[in-house]
Amino acid sequence: MTIKITGTGIGLPKHHVTNQELAEVTGLDTSDEWISTMTGIKARYICDDETITDLATTAAIDALADAGTSATDIDYILCATIGGDTRTPALACAVAERIGVECAAADLSGACTGFLYALDIVSCLIQAGRASTVLLICAEKMSAHLDYTDRNTCVLFGDGAAAVVVTAGSALKYIHVTSHPDTQVLSLANRMTGNSPFTHHRDEVGFVHMEGQKVFRYAVTYMEREVVKALATLGLEPDDVDYYLVHQANRRIIESAISRLKLSPDKFPMNIDRYGNMSSVSIPVLLHEQLAAGAIKPGDTLVMCAFGAGMTYGSCVVEWE
């Protein structure tokens, strides 16, 4: 017995910001052509009056409806997020309050690999009998962490949320998460400052910092390594996999990994052009869209693979139920 995903949902801000609008509003020396060529991104959703709790709650309700599950059946809410609207209580608690359930609720910081880290923990909870119906939510308000005077980073990210309902099943065949300790190349400084008279320094307000070339190299290397490891562990050939759902950070990272793996691009659905990099949210949104489009069918073999700050990375293999 492992687990299966019984429903998916998403929550997005209203405002879909094109590259052109982003350039105009920020006044940055950038263009649709440059952003599209370098990243594959054409637009992204950015919050105006929505809170991250709004997005997460919308995704949760959508996923519960898709699963045909009542909120009262949930016995655990786990949110993968860089941070909710409050540092404490957790975003998971805020969602529990909105949907009116009393159950275990906590957040997990796994950066862009957050969905896979959370799925790993959920599988342990269910297999150990500590939970039976888990609401796994990924929600990120990346726009709150970006320096909109830095054209190299602010164009890359988008806001959004996605949720999946997880129960006992036999879909998850393999999951592996790990990290390589390098906290410098991709980071977000702490915004906590406080006013303790005993503290000798104040953390400065931080923005996402990224060393693009190093992140690119890590991402391509880890994606290749994780896919090879997952297939080898299960004795699968690349063609045995119907879809590779990989973290949507940059189209060129994905294309480079596909080239090194010598796989067919047709098996790598992408939506980065419409969403940008939504960190932990990207894989479950991609999954939701592929299911909604009827592309994924019962029995299909899916490989999911992600990498993120840490550097965290991981993969899983699911035979869709």
Place this chain on the structure above:
Amino acid sequence: MFDEVTQVIREYKGDLGLVITPETTFSSLNLDSLETVELVMKVEEKLNVSIDMNGDINCVGDLLAVLEKVQ
């Protein structure tokens, strides 16, 4: 090592007649920052080495200098 590096560059660019010298910059080959990383990764694969990209690698000579340290 120069010959192996130039071979990787020519294959990457799809131009086996490409004239390359140590002074040839990656920007003059119309390689952007991410393509330069891809190229470095292919050189690593070809020579079975790991290249430290902490310093500036702007031209073929820069790459050769880094390779000499790790060989």
